[in-house]
Amino acid sequence: MKLLKRILLSFLLLLVVISAGGYVYFKNKFEVGPSQLRLVSQPLTVPFLWKSNGAEPHAFQLIPVTLHGCPKTFYLQFDTGSPYTIFYQAKLETIEKKYGPATVPQVANGQVLQNFSFQVGSLPLTASALPVKAIGDGAIDWADTTSIEVIGTLGTDFIQDKVLVLDYKKSLFSVYDQFPPNLARGIQLLDFQFNSRRILLPGQINGKETALMFDSGSSAYELLTDKSTWLEMQSPHSPVDTAYVNSWGKTITAFTTTTTAEARFGQVRLPLRKATYLEGMSLVNQLLTAFSGLGGMTGNKLFLGHTLVLDTRHQKFAVLP
Structure with missing residues (x-):
């Protein structure tokens, strides 16, 4: 009986440790830093587009975005599962080659886009630092002005306090x-x-x-x-x-x-x-x-x-x- 009590007590202590460790791990894993976006205080209403993944016609919700000095309209996927707005590295490199650093500033260490200005619809915003991810390729159809070019993800930092x-x-x-x-x-x-x-x-x-x-x-x-x-x-x-x-x-x-x-x-x-x-x-x-x-x-x-x-x-x- 004493041995059984020891086993049960040890198991209970293990559960407590796992629970505490799991809570700390969960909190640390999902904790996010402050938003780096600065939005102009004005209302925004813009039509969004749906993009299919082949099986589901409503797989991706796309929001129009424009960059300084570039006449083409690009798109960001609105993703409430992402606490940060991010841009795709290969797409930015293609845009920078065509329009220069005034449109796309240099990416620090290939991972952070610094002091970047752009517009979501008609709403101007700036970012002191945004993450850049190696997602997708850099192909952009410049000849087709109506082509749907997704260059990043619009995260929930965009809707914070909104x-x-x-x-x-x-x-x-x-x-x-x-x-x-x-x-x-x-x-x-x-x-x-x-x-x-x-x-x-x-x-x-x-x-x-x-x-x-x-x-x-x-x-x-x-x-x-x-x-x-x-x-x-x-x-x-x-x-x-x-x-x-x-x-x-x-x-x-x-x-x-x-x-x-x-x-x-x-x-x-x-x-x-x-x-x-x-x-x-x-x-x-x-x-x-x-x-x-x-x-x-x-x-x-x-x-x-x-x-x-x-x-x-x-x-x-x-x-x-």
Whole structure:
């Protein structure tokens, strides 16, 4: 009996250590530095474009951007899963070769873009330092003025202390300094979390309270969740689609099924037509998900036909039916 008590006590202590270590690791891994973007205080409304990944027509949400001294309109993918705005190294090198350092200043150590000015739609902004990543190639079709050239990612640093309005029905992307009075009337504002510039929306999935990370860069899937929730949501006799996804050099298997479940945010109910769970994630990622209390991840697809409003300064949101 004493030996059993010692084993149980040792196991309990191990769980405490793992829990504390997991919390610290999670906090450090997802902590972000201050935003380097400086935006002019003026409202912005600009149409966004959808780009397909071949299977999903709403996979990527593209926002128009222009650079100083360059007449061509480029695009940034709006990705709420990224706390930083980043630019793609090869594209910048191609632009710099054509228009010079006045348009694209030198990239320090090949990793940081310093003192950079550009416009998102008609909104001017500057950045003291932005990360540059070796993503994609440098090909740009200069002859075709209508070609869609994606040169980077627009992260949640762009919407920090702002009110974001995503009108999916009209394909409009709007940013305000204050909550628009015309939207404030007659809507239910709910609390959400914007810790480390990541968006966690509290809601219900099939009546169960949970928190969903809103990641507009993962819109190929309507809902990413754990296997047990996925099994509960699966419609009887519905087929399962299997896909293999490359994630940072590691192959992950995605299982997607049809469901009649729904997500609920306040009084607004949204049907969930598809649900997906992943196999092949590392133990660390599984632990991080467990420690975060995250119930799943969703992207643009869930809100198509609706309007999503996010006030990141006051951490209030609404889904307009």
